[in-house]
Amino acid sequence: MMEFYNERHCKARKQHTCECCKKTIKPGEEYCYQAGKWEGDFFTRCYCLTCDNLVYEYCSEVDNEFDYSEIYDYAREKVCYGCQQYIDDDCDEDILLCPKVREHFTPKKDGADNA
Numbered sequence: 001m002m003e004f005y006n007e008r009h010c011k012a013r014k015q016h017t018c019e020c021c022k023k024t025i026k027p028g029e030e031y032c033y034q035a036g037k038w039e040g041d042f043f044t045r046c047y048c049l050t051c052d053n054l055v056y057e058y059c060s061e062v063d064n065e066f067d068y069s070e071i072y073d074y075a076r077e078k079v080c081y082g083c084q085q086y087i088d089d090d091c092d093e094d095i096l097l098c099p100k101v102r103e104h105f106t107p108k109k110d111g112a113d114n115a
Contacts, residue, residue: 005036
């Protein structure tokens, strides 16, 4: 159970690693910082904006709880099942680093929804 939670979008002053895709967040890039306490354990994590959008979209469809394998499956379901490389079993991309997946979940500059 979540005891408390805080989230904010910041510009990186130092290098961070996205908790979800493991991509490097470079100084000057915007990212999502989260901190909280879950079942007695404190946590902090950083997400690149693409993964933040992916996790937000996923949690909006389920009960706000997840593990990363569910996130990968969700991204695969939303993007990969229609991709010819995936159909041909010719996809060796890490699912969250795949350009098609990143394009699908990257927030639009004008704030428009990606749906």
